[in-house]
Amino acid sequence: MLAFSGCSHGCNPEEEEELTRMRYAHPWWKEKVINSEEKRKEGLCPLTLEETALTLTALGIDRNVQIYIAAGEIYGGDRRMKALTDAFPNVVRKETILESSDLDFCRNHSSQMAALDYQ
Structure with missing residues (x-):
């Protein structure tokens, strides 16, 4: 799921905010703050x-x-x-x-x- 990967490259600001809200809506998901650009630079995004x-x-x-x-x-x-x-x-x-x-x-x-x- 895109929300949990933190890979939001190409999303508009509203979509990025929605993905962040999705992460916070799942208490079992530990990583809430994700730096999408950093993940992308590390080759962790499709x-x-x-x-x-x-x-x-x-x-x-x-x-x-x-x-x-x-x-x-x-x-x-x-x-x-x-x-x-x-x-x-x-x-x-x-x-x-x-x-x-x-x-x-x-x-x-x-x-x-x-x-x-x-x-």
Whole structure:
């Protein structure tokens, strides 16, 4: 989860504040104050979607390649996904390539839903 990683690069100030509130809302989460820039400099943050699109483009990856998003919902939704989907329009996730009925057997079981991503 983005809130707990402290990696807020590319987030607007409102999103950064929301991520901080999420951390404080979970008393079991020990690290409340996280320096996002420091984490990023240490290589502890994933690429942003914009950086991912730039990297794939620089590597000469065909823009029609299918990119599978194995995570849950992307924080920031379509606004954050735009850079990637503009560069690589064939972005899919299990919810877009399977019928809703195909997911019924594991809908209330997050570990089973996650397992589908790694099959």
